[in-house]
Amino acid sequence: MNQITLHRGDLPAGLDFGPVVAVDTEAMGLNPVRDHLTLVQLSSGDGTAHLVQLTRDFNCPNLKALLTDPKTLKLFHFARFDITMMQRWMGITCAPIWCTKIASRLSRTYTDRHGLKDVAREVAGIDLSKAQQSSDWGAAELTDAQLQYAASDVLYLHQIKAGLEAMLVREGRMELAEACFGFLPVRARLDLAGWADEDIFAHS
Template sequence: MIETTAALEDACAKLAQSDFITIDTEFLRETTFWPQLCLIQMASPTMEVLVDPLAKGLDLKPFFELMADRKVIKVFHAARQDIEIIHHLGNLVPHPIFDTQVAAMVCGFGDSVSYDQLVQRTTGAHIDKTSRFTDWSRRPLSDKQLEYALADVTHLRDVYAALKAQLEREGRAGWLTEEMAILESANTYDIHPDDAWLRLKARLRKPTELAIVKFVAAWREREARSRNVPRSRVLKDDAIYEIAQQQPKDTDALSRLRTIPKGWERSASGTAVIEAVNSALTLPKAEMPHAPKPTRSPEGTGAAVELLKVLLKLISDKEGVAAKVIANSDDLEKIAAEGEGADVAALHGWRRELFGDTALKLISGGVALRFVDKKVEAVEL
């Protein structure tokens, strides 16, 4: 277990000599806005290390420098949360990266294969998962916890080697480029408070309601970040929806809302919410957010989407690529409604070659689906 900056610097220098390293982190975030980093696991083909970021006086600068080293491929499984932590603490996004979960989808292991399933299917090894939900912030960590944590990166070396070889053998190495570019972009992790309302699922359509949701959600986001508490600890989603619908302009009106705890309206938070509501209501109508107008799809689009789903499943199974990597439901609806004019990933690059061209032929009558010998097949007309 590395607990000093000098030991970390030495380990990172040795790891940097490898073409790739595998990385995983253990963290807690149930009671905080920002994840609390509790353990870092790294491995190269010749060494493995555990780093205690909670050790007194430990400076993670050598680790962040390794993450920024473009000569070393950083291998993660389901990388987004690990990268989010690194981005928050080190103000950087690791480059270059290889996400084995995405690679596994391209290699035919299903839509979201778990790490232990992937290890078992590629290496035959079994991982003891009993330590997965332990408290990683408590010290000392048990030998069982450390063994579990280290297994996350030692097995990942073999998984990476197997997936990399399969991608190269099948000529699909370039297929990961687009997905990795998204994970390597700082914009993926920089969510501005003013955009926080876009994460909410309220079925509100009036511009004034949407403006209030936007302003109150932005206040909640800033408050949660500054206090480092979960958003729901500041104000629940249901309360934001009710505030947007009832539009309380003073604390008395706020106190009458069902979702507001008794007395909360007299707090500094209650005052801030009232200010947010009144600010939203003073916006010029032209500056208020608008819900997108529902588009009426051409007649027959629904049936065309169902045919495209069958075609997608057919090609996904045949080529051994997870369907959701090729196209999602929105892609299929846009292809069915707009044809060649649909601006979707499924009509670009390798996805078009694999699926998009055939999909366009299907909806234009150039390809048919038929059921033969208990299976569906696509035939050119």
């Protein structure tokens, strides 16, 4: 049985997530300039999830320390969005990073279905519900359904990473994936600076 703990404002001091922590975020929308960050979810991959409901002053030193710790790998699905939101609202650069969506695009080239639900089903045999994805994440009291949904986005990422990592190694694309992961903080800066929809590497 998975365990979910909700923290208001910040993580308590002393929690140990190990060398790899799965991370996800919820926000009031998909526009990082307009829509503020509301929730950060974390899991060490052991069946427990810690959810931090953020205050609008983003005074969360313990959470920020974890997300910027160079010794802790932060594991995301579609890290580009999450770390852009963290740069915009928490004022931090989250690193180092591993992104299962990028890993899926580089390894699962036989499909165009790289959303977490599809990747989780194929790689880890997990059927995730996305029913609460568009709910009100700024509510003072989150529902049990919201908490379960938020936790599910991090509880299985370690398992998914293991499957995708094996595929990347098999296809000889691990080094390329790691280079992409390293570029993500710069990609987030470009998004916030106004180049979210423009490919600066394109010829025209």
